[in-house]
Amino acid sequence: MAHIDPPGGRRPAAPSAPTAALARCVSVEPAKFAAAHWGRTPLLSRADELPNPAGFTDLLSTTDADELLSRRGLRTPFLRVAKDGELVPAARFTGGGGAGAEIGDQVLDERVLELYAGGATLVLQGLHRTWPALIDFARDLGAALGQPLQVNAYLTPAGSQGFATHYDTHDVFVLQVDGRKHWRVHPPVLPEPLEKQPWGGRADEVSATADGPTALDVVLAPGDALYLPRGWLHSAQAQESSSLHLTVGVRALTRYALVEELLALAAEDQRLRATLPFGVDVADPDAIEPELTETVEALRDWLLRAEPAAVAARLRQRAWPAARPAPIRPLAQADALAALDAGTRLAPRPGLRWQLAPQGEKVALRLFDRSITLPAQCAPAVRALLTGQVCRVGDLPGLHDDADRVTLARRLLREAVLIPA
Numbered sequence: 001m002a003h004i005d006p007p008g009g010r011r012p013a014a015p016s017a018p019t020a021a022l023a024r025c026v027s028v029e030p031a032k033f034a035a036a037h038w039g040r041t042p043l044l045s046r047a048d049e050l051p052n053p054a055g056f057t058d059l060l061s062t063t064d065a066d067e068l069l070s071r072r073g074l075r076t077p078f079l080r081v082a083k084d085g086e087l088v089p090a091a092r093f094t095g096g097g098g099a100g101a102e103i104g105d106q107v108l109d110e111r112v113l114e115l116y117a118g119g120a121t122l123v124l125q126g127l128h129r130t131w132p133a134l135i136d137f138a139r140d141l142g143a144a145l146g147q148p149l150q151v152n153a154y155l156t157p158a159g160s161q162g163f164a165t166h167y168d169t170h171d172v173f174v175l176q177v178d179g180r181k182h183w184r185v186h187p188p189v190l191p192e193p194l195e196k197q198p199w200g201g202r203a204d205e206v207s208a209t210a211d212g213p214t215a216l217d218v219v220l221a222p223g224d225a226l227y228l229p230r231g232w233l234h235s236a237q238a239q240e241s242s243s244l245h246l247t248v249g250v251r252a253l254t255r256y257a258l259v260e261e262l263l264a265l266a267a268e269d270q271r272l273r274a275t276l277p278f279g280v281d282v283a284d285p286d287a288i289e290p291e292l293t294e295t296v297e298a299l300r301d302w303l304l305r306a307e308p309a310a311v312a313a314r315l316r317q318r319a320w321p322a323a324r325p326a327p328i329r330p331l332a333q334a335d336a337l338a339a340l341d342a343g344t345r346l347a348p349r350p351g352l353r354w355q356l357a358p359q360g361e362k363v364a365l366r367l368f369d370r371s372i373t374l375p376a377q378c379a380p381a382v383r384a385l386l387t388g389q390v391c392r393v394g395d396l397p398g399l400h401d402d403a404d405r406v407t408l409a410r411r412l413l414r415e416a417v418l419i420p421a
Contacts, residue, residue, distance in 0.1 A: 017140040017143075018140045018141070018143040018144035019144060020051070020140070021137055021140035021141040021143075021144055022141060022144040022145070023050070023051050024050060024051060024052055024056075024137075024175075024225070025045070025050075025141070025173045025175065025225050025227065025248070026043055026045055026173075026225065026227060027043070027045035027046070027049035027050055027225075028043070028045075030144070033227075037227060037229075038171075038229075039171065039192065039229050039230075039252065040229060041229065042185055042215065042216055042226065042227060042228050042229070042232060043226070043227040044216065044218055044224070044225075044226055045224065045225040045226070045227075046223075046224050047221065047222065047223025047224050048223075050223065050225060052223070053223055054223065055176075055177060055222045055223035056175045056176070056177045056222075056223065056246060057177060057178070057222075058133060059133045059134055059137055059175070059177070059246060060127065060131060060133065060134060060153055060177060060244075060246060061177065061178070061244075062155075062177075062178050062242075062244055064131065065122075065124060065153060065155055065244060068124055068130070068131070069107060069109055069112055069122070069124075070109045072130075073097065073101070073106055074106070074107040074124075075094070075103065075105050075106050075107065076090045076094055076105045076107070077090075077125060077126075078107075078124065078125050078126050078130065079093070079107050079112075079122065079123065079124060079125065080122075080123040080125060081093055081112075081115050081120050081121070081122055081123070082120065082121045082123065082162040082163055083115070083118070083119060083120040083121070083162070085161075085162075085163055085164040088115060088120060090105065092111060092115070093107060093108060093111040093112050093115060094106060094107055094108060094111075095108050095111075116155070116157060117157070119157050119159075119160045120157070120160075120162075121154060121155065121156045121157075121160060121161075121162025121163070122154070122155040122156075123152055123153070123154055123155075123162070124152060124153040124155070125150075125152050126150065126151075126152070127151045127152065127153055127246075128149065128150055128151040129324075134151050134246075135326070135327065136326070137151075138150075138151050138248070139323075139324075139325070139326055139350065139351040140351075141173075141248065142323050142351075143351065145250060147250050147251060147252055147253065147319075147323075148250075148251045148319060148322035148323040149248055149249060149250045149251060149323075150248070150249045150251070151246060151247070151248050151249075152246070152247050152249070153177075153244060153245070153246050153247075154236075154243070154244070154245050154246075154247060155242065155243070155244050156179075156181065156236075156237075156238040156242065156243045156244075157238060157242050158179075158238055158239070158240060158241050158242050158243075159237070159238060159239070159240075160237070160238050161235060161236065161237040161238070162236075163235065163236075164235060165184070165186070165206060165207070165210035165233050165234065165235040166199045166206065166233065166234070166235075167188065167189070167190075167193065167199045167206065167230070167231050167232060167233050167234070168199075168228070168230055168231075168249065169193045169194060169195045169197060169198060169230055169231075170195075170230050170249045170250055170251050170252060171227070171228065171229050171230050171249070171250040171252055172227070172228050172230075172247050172248060172249050172250070173225060173226070173227050173247070173248040173250070174220065174225065174226040174227075174228070174245055174246070174247055175225050175245060175246040175247075175248070176220040176221060176222055176223065176224045176225070176226075176243075176245045177222060177244040177245055177246060178222055178242070178243065178244040179222070179238060179239065179241045179242050179243035179244060180219050180220065180221050180222075180238070180239040180240070180241070180243065181219065181220050181236045181237065181238050181239065181243040181245060182217075182218075182219045182220075182236065182237045182238075182239060183216065183217075183218055183219070183220060183226060183234060183235070183236045184210075184214050184216075184217055184234065184235050184236075185214060185215050185216035185217070185218075185228065185232055185233065185234045186209050186210055186212065186213075186214055186215055186232070186233035186234070187209070187215050187232065187233070188231035188232055188233065189202050189205040189206055189209050189231075189233070190202060190205075190231055191231050192229075192230060192231055192254070193230060193231045194254065194256055199233075206233060209233055210233060210235070215232070219239065220245070230252065251322060253315065253318075253319060257315065257318065258311060258315070261311050261314040261315060261318070262303065262306055262311060264314065265306065265310055265311065265314070266299065266302055266303075269298065269302045271294075271298035271301075271302075272295065272298050272299060272302065276291055277291070316355070316366070320353050320367075320368035320369075321368050321369055323351075323353070323368070324351070324368065325349050325350060325351035325352040325353070325368065326349055326350040326351045326352075328349065328416050328419055329419075332420060333413065333416065333419065333420070336413060336419075336420040337410060337413055337414060340393070340406060340409060340410055340413065341393070341406060342392075342393050342394035342402040342405060342406060343392065343393070343394060344392070344393045344409065344420075345391045345392050345393075345420070345421035346385065346391055346393065346409060346412075346413065346418040346419065346420065346421055347388070347391055347418065347419055347420070347421040348385065348386045348387075348388060348417070348418060348419075349416060349417060349418060349419050352367065352368070352386075352417065353367070353368055354366065354367055354386055354417070356379060356382060356383060356386075358376065358379075359373065361375075361376055362374060362375060362376055363375070363376050363378060363379045363382070365382060365417070367415075367417065372411075372415055372417070374408070374411070377398055377399065378398070378399070378408050379398070380397045380398030381396035381397055381398050381399055381405065381408055382408070382412070384396060384397055385409075385412065385418060386417070391421050393405050393406060393409045396408065396409070
């Protein structure tokens with residue numbers, strides 16, 4: 001079918017994969033979502049307001065969930081089971097894998113059936129690492145948000161509720177796949193909680209707030225989506241039939257992460273490493289007061305000299321490993337290595353975060369799990385490859401001949417920085 005350009009001779013550009021992934025989760029423009037909702041207030045998006053009104057079955061269907069539970073050799077912790085607000089011990093639904101599988105924690109489908117038929121909720125965890133459609137979706141959505149994330153699926157029998165009212169220490173997108181689920185959302189008892197501030201430590205406050213008026217009381221139908229910032233209380237109950245929904249958990253970086261990294265770097269300051277006075281009584285506030293005053297002064301002086309580049313490097317080491325790039329195919333990659341020549345076409349590994357930085361007479365290619373040192377003259381070629389400006393090995397800029405270009409391409413292919421185009 002021929003494409004017809006609109007007046008002016010240009011077609012509107014298709015949305016990028018990250019933009020399209022976010023658009024599946026929220027019914028407002030990204031800028032409005034960032035300004036009005038991100039980290040602030042919930043957002044309900046109905047199926048007819050989203051670009052895929054058919055829903056989310058392309059990401060994970062009930063048939064797919066059955067496949068995972070029965071034929072994929074699933075192990076803990078990739079499955080959790082909850083009933084009456086409590087987690088079911090894994091020993092009740094796992095066991096030996098049979099001949100040739102010398103493990104004792106494979107999910108047993110018969111036990112899963114027994115628990116699910118008895119009203120238990122099944123939680124398929126880490127689907128951003130195990131299910132192809134969600135691997136790709138999570139990578140694209142993570143790129144749009146600039147944050148690492150995880151994807152779980154919740155299968156709840158009709159009329160059941162897996163967990164009592166609680167809050168999460170990460171933001172979530174709830175994507176209703178199948179069935180209907182009644183969500184009750186209450187304001188936070190602790191706005192923007194950190195990971196080390198889980199709801200269990202405030203159970204009485206959570207319970208009291210859950211008995212009060214709701215901020216949102218809705219039933220999600222297939223294709224609906226709900227965004228909840230961290231800290232917002234919520235509970236969910238399946239309605240007249242079983243329910244399947246996806247929960248995308250976003251592990252947001254916080255200002256407290258900056259504080260943690262600043263304090264880690266503060267170990268470089270000798271004044272802050274100084275020993276407290278001999279024999280000081282640490283239980284005596286009067287004895288500690290002068291030391292505290294001097295420490296605060298030293299810390300203030302050091303913070304004023306803190307280098308943003310040093311903090312950024314530590315944040316990179318914290319965040320990048322939590323968001324893996326697209327999987328590679330080791331066998332196809334090995335075949336491409338064997339056949340590599342100047343005519344080979346290569347592409348950047350999707351979702352790969354990278355940074356190219358000078359390092360004396362060399363250049364460092366920083367990745368999510370390591371740093372690769374290369375001759376400085378390779379920098380233009382590496383940048384051209386990873387930005388998609390060129391894909392044919394023989395077209396790489398900055399190198400003397402095809403032998404050098406092939407050598408560089410082979411290194412980057414072997415390091416899984418590039419993939420066959």
